[in-house]
Amino acid sequence: MSVQNLENKVILTHGSGSSAEVYLFGATVTSWKVSGLERLFLSKKAILDGTKAIRGGIPLVFPQFGTAKNPNDASAKLPQHGIARISTWEILSTTSGTSVSNGDEEVTATFGLTDSQISNNLREAWPKKFQLIYTVSLTARTLKTSLEVKNEDNEPFNFHVLFHTYFSVPDISKVSILGLSNLTYTDKVLNGTRALESREKITIDQEVDRVYENVASDEIVVDLQEGKGNFHVKPSNLRDTVVWNPWIDKSRGMSDFDDEEYKLMVCVETGTVADYIPLSPGHNWQGSQILSVDI
């Protein structure tokens, strides 16, 4: 059980051998290993030097999903997916060996980001006083990411939030995603068309970019059809789930993603992005997801 603080990242190691790595840039989780296997997808072309959002792992989307106009100031524009994933966070604290309910122990690292730590350009695009507190907790078979948003401004503000998780999968043609049936979704591939998901099992054989709204089930499953290694995603205080795979043409268009890598990943992203979350001055919001894997 240990936490190593390196220059640009933190490595959490659990007594069972599971581990996680979190870059200070974006507080991006870039690795989660259980039973010696990497469970998150990180592109072999991902840029890790802080000049671009990291392609893979769990980038954090805040306060804007996509490229819509700034919710608070129609004249300003935030970069795609906002501020958090392209800012350098600080470590607030770490713990190891804390007992959790099922007899397991956890190792954690907590990261902070405030308006005073972001670049001038980003502060101009989103001139709000805020504090983000992000905790990554590792047990033998789970990885929890938990975000607290504090409004330290004198005015209310609105935000989106999303854990943009890239799962590593051995073969996308076998993957099915369960827990999103009978939900309305916005299809970003079809210019924002809205439709109802009728399938129990969502399979992927073309570009998929959908925002499923008001997810009611308490668990989304990514079934690899390998007899093991299935992922379970449990969101808390998060309304929507995005499913994304860029498929062939989009993959070719991304400089930090290999042409063939769409076969090895799927993004299942829990958050609140269909509507903004309003937050009054002096108030806090908290949301989390717990990922677990069958071994």
Ligand SMILES: O=P(O)(O)OC[C@H]1O[C@H](O)[C@H](O)[C@@H](O)[C@@H]1O
């Ligand atoms: O390329 P990025 O800015 O990291 O975005 C990657 C993807 O993120 C989400 O899944 C969005 O729904 C997609 O529309 C977007 O293409």
